[in-house]
Amino acid sequence: MELPSINSDLISNTSCITIISPTCLTSKLQQFITKELATASNIKNRINRHSVISALNSIANSLPNKIPSEGIAIFAHSSI
Numbered sequence: 001m002e003l004p005s006i007n008s009d010l011i012s013n014t015s016c017i018t019i020i021s022p023t024c025l026t027s028k029l030q031q032f033i034t035k036e037l038a039t040a041s042n043i044k045n046r047i048n049r050h051s052v053i054s055a056l057n058s059i060a061n062s063l064p065n066k067i068p069s070e071g072i073a074i075f076a077h078s079s080i
Contacts, residue, residue, distance in 0.1 A: 022071040026063055033060045 020029065037056050043049035055076035062074065 020067055020072050020074070022067050022069050024067055024071075026065060026067065029063055030060065 033056055037053060040049060040052040040056060043052060058076045059074050064072070
C-alpha cells in the first residue's frame, strides 16, 4: 500500500509521525509510548522536549481500542 502525499506545512510543524501496523496490539503501543516518554524526558532542549512529550501524550490519548485492518498513521504536533 502506498502512502498518500503529505502537505509540507503539516510536516514542518510535526513532532511525531507514527505509522502502526494492523498486527500491532494497542497494549504494546501503550508500552512503547511509555518508554518513549521516559526517553523524551532526557531531551536537553526545553522546547523540543516539551513538543515531543506533548505529541506522545496526544498519541497515547487518541489510540483506538483496536487497530484497523489497514493499520493507522498518526501525525501529532504541538504549537508553541
